[in-house]
Amino acid sequence: MRSRILVALAALSLAAPALAAAPKRHLDTKGEPECATCHRADTEKVFAAWENSPHGLALVKCVACHGSTGADFKARPAATACRSCHPAEAEALARKPVKDCFACHDPHTLTANPHR
Numbered sequence: 001m002r003s004r005i006l007v008a009l010a011a012l013s014l015a016a017p018a019l020a021a022a023p024k025r026h027l028d029t030k031g032e033p034e035c036a037t038c039h040r041a042d043t044e045k046v047f048a049a050w051e052n053s054p055h056g057l058a059l060v061k062c063v064a065c066h067g068s069t070g071a072d073f074k075a076r077p078a079a080t081a082c083r084s085c086h087p088a089e090a091e092a093l094a095r096k097p098v099k100d101c102f103a104c105h106d107p108h109t110l111t112a113n114p115h116r
Contacts, residue, residue, distance in 0.1 A: 035062055035069065049108035060085075076107070 040047050050056045055065075064085070065077045074081070079101045083090040093099065106113045 046108050049106070053109045053111075055110060076102070 036047075065081050066075070067073050067077075079090065079093060079099060082101050089101075093101065098104065104112055
């Protein structure tokens with residue numbers, strides 16, 4: 001459960017426009033439980049979206065996509081972050097005019113989003 005919370009927290013920061021300046025707000029906590037402590041309440045809908053997503057259910061940690069809460073933190077990870085776990089999809093994306101996974105997929109539920 002702790003791992004699911006941690007992954008969700010990192011994913012939450014993607015959908016929250018207020019977190020565009022997230023690196024300024026994040027402390028280098030040196031541990032993911034701090035993510036869940038804030039993001040479960042501060043970005044409740046985004047956290048819930050991640051928690052029920054394929055990544056949340058598989059307990060993929062937040063740091064897998066977002067990096068740590070330190071200098072390497074990325075509020076909106078690049079598609080290259082997806083490549084290490086999804087090489088076939090990344091290769092297929094490279095042949096398309098759109099080069100961003102999140103142009104078609106919601107960043108936290110990871111479902112296809114027809115409105116994007």
